[in-house]
Amino acid sequence: MTMQTHNQAASGATPISSSMLGGLTGYGNQMVSSLETRQNDILSALETALITQQKVMDINQTLEAELQKTRGESNATLQWASQQLKTDALSCKLQHHNAQTQSEQQNDQTELDLQLLEEGNEQKGETEPVRKCLKSSERSIEYTGLASSKSLRSRRNLHRGSRDSPLMK
Secondary structure: OOOOOOOOOOOOOOOOHHHHHHHHHHHHHHHHHHHHHHHHHHHHHOOOOOOHHOOOOOHHHHHHHHHHHHHHHHHHHHHHHHHHHHHHHHHHHHHHHHHHHHHHHHHHHHHHHHHHHHHHHHHHHHOOEEEEEOOOOOOEEEEEEEHHHHHHHHHHHHHHHOOOOEEEO
């Protein structure tokens, strides 16, 4: 039995020359080198992707924290604004009520002054036309009444002690 070497043909096989074997080995080495380069490129890309993903996750956490903070501030602002609106509405209602009450009081005083003037005129039986003006801080109401000079003087004297009286000549 003889020993077969790499360049001896196996039973029925074509013998491989050293140069061919060297060429195949070189080609194989190039393939391995190319695959290693690709593998390194892929690993580098994966590493970059992981770093980018971590950065994105960090940014998302920061944004979520800012969003929660902003929501809290917005809710506090909305609650404050709502309270201000309620306070303003109550203030407006109170002002309206006060203005209405003051207007009713002024109307009552005007009616009372008119009644007193008419009663005074009726009691005296005088028919001298007199123009009177009841003034308030907001408006003037004019009316014509009948009164004598004497009854006008007594009415004027009656109201002279009170500077708030709306009855004026």
